[in-house]
Amino acid sequence: MSEQTEWKEKLKGQIEPLLEQEIDLFESQIELKRQGKLDEKVFGETRLRRGVYGQRYDNGQRHDGRELRTLHFPSGSLTKGTDTVWDAPGMQRIKIPYGGLTPDQLVVMAQLAEEYSDAILHVTTRQDIQLHFVHLEDTPDLMRRLGAVGITTREACGNSVRNITGCPLAGVCRTEAFDVTPYADALTWFLMGHDDIQDFGRKFKIAFSGCAHEACGLVKMHDLGYVARAEQVDGVAKRFFDVYVGGGLGTVPHQAKLLAERVPEEELLPQAQAVARVFARLGEKKNRNRARLKFLVAKLGIEEFQRLVTEERKHLPYDPRWTAYLDELTHLDEAPLKPPSFLNGASFPDGFDAWYATNVYFQRQAGYTTVTVNLPLGDISSRQAYALANIARRYVGESIRTTVEQNLVLRWVSESDLISLYHELRSIGLADPGAGTVTDITSCPGTDTCKLGIAASRGLAGELRQRLIAQSGSLHPAVEKLKIKISGCFNSCGQHHVADIGFFGNSRRKENRAVPHFQVVLGGQWQQNGGSYGLAIGAVPAKNIPAVFEAITARYVADRDGEETFQSWTGRLGKKEIRAIIQPFMNVPLFAENPAYFSDWGDPRPYSLADIGIGECAGEVVSLFSIEVARAEGEAFDALVALDENRFQEAAERAYSAMVLAARALIRNEFIDIGDDSNRIVQEFKTRFVDTQRFYDKYAKGKFAQYLLEAHHAQPLLANADVAHRLVEEANLFIEAAHACDARLAAAAAPAVPDLLKGLKGK
Amino acid sequence: MANKIRMTVFFEEKIDPKEAITVFHRWLQEESLPGLPLDVVDYRHVPLGPGVLLVGHDGDYEVHEIDGRSALTYSQKRQWPTEAKSLTQKIEWVQTRLRFAADLLTRSLGWTIDEETLLLSFPDRLNNPNTPESAETMSKELATMEPLSSYRLEWVSDHQEHQLAYQLVRRVELAKA
Numbered sequence: 001m002s003e004q005t006e007w008k009e010k011l012k013g014q015i016e017p018l019l020e021q022e023i024d025l026f027e028s029q030i031e032l033k034r035q036g037k038l039d040e041k042v043f044g045e046t047r048l049r050r051g052v053y054g055q056r057y058d059n060g061q062r063h064d065g066r067e068l069r070t071l072h073f074p075s076g077s078l079t080k081g082t083d084t085v086w087d088a089p090g091m092q093r094i095k096i097p098y099g100g101l102t103p104d105q106l107v108v109m110a111q112l113a114e115e116y117s118d119a120i121l122h123v124t125t126r127q128d129i130q131l132h133f134v135h136l137e138d139t140p141d142l143m144r145r146l147g148a149v150g151i152t153t154r155e156a157c158g159n160s161v162r163n164i165t166g167c168p169l170a171g172v173c174r175t176e177a178f179d180v181t182p183y184a185d186a187l188t189w190f191l192m193g194h195d196d197i198q199d200f201g202r203k204f205k206i207a208f209s210g211c212a213h214e215a216c217g218l219v220k221m222h223d224l225g226y227v228a229r230a231e232q233v234d235g236v237a238k239r240f241f242d243v244y245v246g247g248g249l250g251t252v253p254h255q256a257k258l259l260a261e262r263v264p265e266e267e268l269l270p271q272a273q274a275v276a277r278v279f280a281r282l283g284e285k286k287n288r289n290r291a292r293l294k295f296l297v298a299k300l301g302i303e304e305f306q307r308l309v310t311e312e313r314k315h316l317p318y319d320p321r322w323t324a325y326l327d328e329l330t331h332l333d334e335a336p337l338k339p340p341s342f343l344n345g346a347s348f349p350d351g352f353d354a355w356y357a358t359n360v361y362f363q364r365q366a367g368y369t370t371v372t373v374n375l376p377l378g379d380i381s382s383r384q385a386y387a388l389a390n391i392a393r394r395y396v397g398e399s400i401r402t403t404v405e406q407n408l409v410l411r412w413v414s415e416s417d418l419i420s421l422y423h424e425l426r427s428i429g430l431a432d433p434g435a436g437t438v439t440d441i442t443s444c445p446g447t448d449t450c451k452l453g454i455a456a457s458r459g460l461a462g463e464l465r466q467r468l469i470a471q472s473g474s475l476h477p478a479v480e481k482l483k484i485k486i487s488g489c490f491n492s493c494g495q496h497h498v499a500d501i502g503f504f505g506n507s508r509r510k511e512n513r514a515v516p517h518f519q520v521v522l523g524g525q526w527q528q529n530g531g532s533y534g535l536a537i538g539a540v541p542a543k544n545i546p547a548v549f550e551a552i553t554a555r556y557v558a559d560r561d562g563e564e565t566f567q568s569w570t571g572r573l574g575k576k577e578i579r580a581i582i583q584p585f586m587n588v589p590l591f592a593e594n595p596a597y598f599s600d601w602g603d604p605r606p607y608s609l610a611d612i613g614i615g616e617c618a619g620e621v622v623s624l625f626s627i628e629v630a631r632a633e634g635e636a637f638d639a640l641v642a643l644d645e646n647r648f649q650e651a652a653e654r655a656y657s658a659m660v661l662a663a664r665a666l667i668r669n670e671f672i673d674i675g676d677d678s679n680r681i682v683q684e685f686k687t688r689f690v691d692t693q694r695f696y697d698k699y700a701k702g703k704f705a706q707y708l709l710e711a712h713h714a715q716p717l718l719a720n721a722d723v724a725h726r727l728v729e730e731a732n733l734f735i736e737a738a739h740a741c742d743a744r745l746a747a748a749a750a751p752a753v754p755d756l757l758k759g760l761k762g763k
Numbered sequence: 764m765a766n767k768i769r770m771t772v773f774f775e776e777k778i779d780p781k782e783a784i785t786v787f788h789r790w791l792q793e794e795s796l797p798g799l800p801l802d803v804v805d806y807r808h809v810p811l812g813p814g815v816l817l818v819g820h821d822g823d824y825e826v827h828e829i830d831g832r833s834a835l836t837y838s839q840k841r842q843w844p845t846e847a848k849s850l851t852q853k854i855e856w857v858q859t860r861l862r863f864a865a866d867l868l869t870r871s872l873g874w875t876i877d878e879e880t881l882l883l884s885f886p887d888r889l890n891n892p893n894t895p896e897s898a899e900t901m902s903k904e905l906a907t908m909e910p911l912s913s914y915r916l917e918w919v920s921d922h923q924e925h926q927l928a929y930q931l932v933r934r935v936e937l938a939k940a
């Protein structure tokens with residue numbers, strides 16, 4: 001790991017100190033896991049909470065089309081989580097709050113993609129950026145380099161608050177109530193690492209929209225969603241949000257319910273905190289399939305959920321951060337690089353018209369446009385990203401955003417620059433027209449890299465895209481407007497429920513061979529923030545999907561009543577009729593007649609389900625104590641390293657801090673709001689665990705607790721080698737005692753196990 | 764020190780990278796390559812991207828297009844063998860891996876390698892930043908290396924954000940010209 005140490009030194013002081021500490025801690029946890037000193041599940045969840053995710057074949061096996069092969073990685077059977085081999089490449093998810101990026105940040109990600117990944121940046125449907133094929137040991141450096149340009153991967157995966165999304169047009173949109181950017185930003189940083197979001201049974205997704213009628217924020221399919229609303233109150237302009245909860249796609253899609261209307265901006269953060277606390281307290285923890293907030297809201301009913309949130313809000317300890325950001329709402333306002341201007345009759349180059357029609361949006365600020373850079377399947381190469389960053393610097397300054405349709409936008413393009421911008425984008429292959437149209441297909445990674453993928457969503461997306469581009473110009477305008485979204489399985493990461501025509505991967509058998517299929521989902525609504533979900537019509541062999549698409553759209557064009565939308569047409573036609581359209585395509589020919597049906601799009605191997613692994617989307621449900629005590633263990637490990645390198649003062653301080661963290665982990669099980677103040681933690685620890693003797697060991701009695709109490713009493717301590725050595729030893733023993741204490745308490749709280757042998761006695 | 768090295772050769776003809784997909788999968792089935800190759804990824808939809816990629820634990824192979832020419836690249840990312848310590852040894856190692864794959868492709872698909880131009884790059888910005896000083900030091904070192912002695916070196920880009928890269932043009936061809 002010598003190379004990693006060097007990046008650490010090189011970037012020292014350039015990373016926000018808390019973030020830097022977190023990354024150092026993660027690096028220590030990697031080392032601890034390598035040495036077998038950190039629990040498998042705890043490390044797995046810790047890794048996920050840093051955005052370090054599993055990838056296909058990371059169980060160390062791959063089906064090569066003939067047989068399942070073991071991949072002989074050098075680290076052998078060493079693992080980095082349940083059934084996840086240490087050396088197997090993984091995915092790094094990078095959080096991009098509300099999609100906001102600067103050219104410098106784009107460049108750094110492009111460099112990281114070149115050095116640690118496959119030179120591709122992948123934009124996700126939640127505005128993150130993902131790098132694939134990343135080695136675990138490269139991740140701390142990767143995070144440091146991101147940290148140096150203000151980006152974090154913290155809580156990008158795992159059971160935590162994921163990237164907060166927002167309209168890419170926020171601030172420039174013609175129909176928004178107001179710019180939601182500073183609110184999305186404030187909520188991102190308020191919740192990141194917050195004590196109240198550490199004990200979720202499942203992930204938690206939040207979105208912001210500037211208005212109710214468009215799709216940009218897709219609020220209705222989120223755990224927590226905000227729709228901006230501006231009103232005059234007593235002649236003064238006031239800002240509110242309509243707040244929605246309990247939406248989500250996945251296997252069982254739910255539309256979010258209205259939690260509260262007209263929530264004033266000063267209530268945004270505390271109310272979100274109250275929702276998080278109710279979810280942490282009452283959400284399902286054991287059965288991950290029922291653990292999303294949507295199930296809790298459905299179980300309790302929205303009225304009861306509203307009541308609980310209101311109650312929780314009343315009892316929240318005051319936090320000045322709730323409203324502090326409101327004084328600086330304009331700090332994210334963008335200043336255009338160039339003065340406004342107009343095209344004014346300039347002659348257009350070849351291809352410009354089509355691009356201009358679909359990829360250029362006229363901002364509400366006259367003379368400015370937002371340009372969509374249409375990324376095929378959400379991918380941009382490092383070389384393209386360098387060039388695009390330079391283009392952005394010259395045309396717009398800082399304003400790049402990712403979109404939920406897996407594209408990028410450049411905001412504040414002065415209108416008369418459009419022609420030269422088009423030329424420059426075209427020179428790097430980034431001037432594809434069709435943004436937001438039928439050719440701009442959204443797809444999740446599917447079997448390319450996802451462990452849960454059943455069918456090749458990207459392969460299918462690529463095939464459909466090519467065919468549709470080949471027909472551009474001859475496509476009916478009603479078909480051009482349609483949205484296609486594809487998921488590799490029922491988990492819906494490709495958001496197929498909110499497409500006009502959606503597909504999700506599944507599999508069927510024929511002649512005892514597996515055949516890749518896609519379920520056809522029709523009639524979802526993209527507008528109204530993902531206002532309603534499509535319905536599954538039937539499963540079609542993957543190779544027949546292009547033909548099915550043609551049949552459905554041909555019938556739509558022929559049948560539609562005036563300007564009837566696809567959604568109303570499917571509603572009018574009814575499921576039975578629609579099923580009749582796809583029925584002829586549902587059969588699979590015999591293998592001998594057409595073996596192509598038995599492999600997937602873009603993958604010549606005979607199709608097999610053997611590569612499906614155990615998903616990490618949810619992360620393991622790991623107790624709050626386990627996650628928090630892992631931080632103490634990392635700190636104790638760093639203390640040990642400092643001791644080894646004769647940095648005695650640091651070793652002693654870290655050892656003390658490790659004990660405080662372990663004590664805090666115990667306290668947080670019963671007092672979530674303990675905070676970070678060491679005096680308070682030690683006092684609470686004494687009252688709750690020492691005075692009650694709950695921390696007492698059967699043999700050592702109160703000895704281990706004394707280690708913390710004495711070290712605390714001796715603060716600030718001046719440490720020599722002996723003191724440091726003793727404290728490091730004590731910290732490790734204290735952590736062990738904390739584990740034992742947690743286990744005792746958990747056993748005492750568990751329901752009694754019936755003595756199953758009892759009835760057998762004497763038989 | 765160079766921890767990551769990429770080397771590229773070009774094909775004489777314009778080839779369809781799609782053909783590489785099946786070949787790469789077959790290589791995996793038949794364990795034709797040294798090292799630990801893992802999977803095939805199709806990035807043909809991304810201009811200026813890795814094309815068709817055979818991703819491995821130690822190194823990756825790409826069949827792609829650079830400035831309109833079809834190319835094969837090998838990148839060693841990690842897991843250098845113990846015998847590859849010096850820069851020369853590392854470059855020789857990368858060249859051997861690249862040559863091996865190029866020969867296999869030539870045999871499988873009949874593609875022919877253009878021996879006149881190579882690309883060599885060092886995508887490790889910690890040890891090999893793309894600065895004029897670092898580029899000069901590296902060029903001097905490369906110029907003395909036996910395997911590269913018949914080539915003239917050109918620094919590809921002085922843009923500090925890019926990776927340190929050289930185009931190598933065979934001297935014989937220059938002499939002919």
Ligand code: SF4
Pocket residue numbers: 444445446447450451452453454457487488489490491492493494617
């Ligand atoms: S929808 Fe399925 S295949 Fe696609 S990314 Fe999600 S879990 Fe993976």
